[in-house]
Amino acid sequence: MSDKKVxxxxxxxRTRLKLRDLEAxxxxxxxxxxxxxxxxISADGAKVLASASTLDSExxxxxxxxxxxxxxxxxxxxxxxxxxxxxQVAFDRSGFKYHGRVKALADAAREGGLEF
Structure with a gap:
């Protein structure tokens, strides 16, 4: 793996460990x-409650x-x-910077009714 990905x-x-403590x-x-x-993803991390991606047909x-x-x-x-x-959710950006596409997705989710 490249250094950037590591x-x-x-x-x-680090973020996920903090979110696990919050049980959110x-x-x-x-x-x-x-x-x-x-x-x-559910608070215990065992179940995906909802998902969406650009691979969806619509x-x-x-x-x-x-x-x-x-x-x-x-x-x-x-x-x-x-x-x-x-x-009510906690935003896990998976280590990506909060700008560009990640920020756009978060803002749209907030407008759609999710609170975080």
Whole structure:
């Protein structure tokens, strides 16, 4: 693994340990060069309550690696989380910087009704 990825995963591990202590439902985000993924994971980490990504059929049209696609994923994951009965989450950015696509997804999820 490259040093950059190791450092990101170390940051992610540190964040997840803090979130585990809080025992909060978390909104976990992953960003690749081509896609965005978001999952709402239960407090014990055993169950995925809701998920959305740019691989979903309704989000597949058009570009999947820009800020607009990230906003759509944020709105969709918020909608699915609310349908599952979740409104309060902790944001787990998986060690990625909070800007660009990650920030756009978070803002869209907040607008969609998730509180974090």
């Amino acid at each position: 450092i990101r995963l170390r940051r992610a591990r 439902v978390r909104l976990c985000v992953h960003r690749s060069s081509q896609h965005m993924y978001a999952q709402v 989000l597949r049209a058009g570009s999947t690696s820009n800020i607009e696609a990230a906003k759509k994923v944020g709105q969709l994951v918020a909608e699915r989380a609310k349908a599952a009965g979740v409104t």
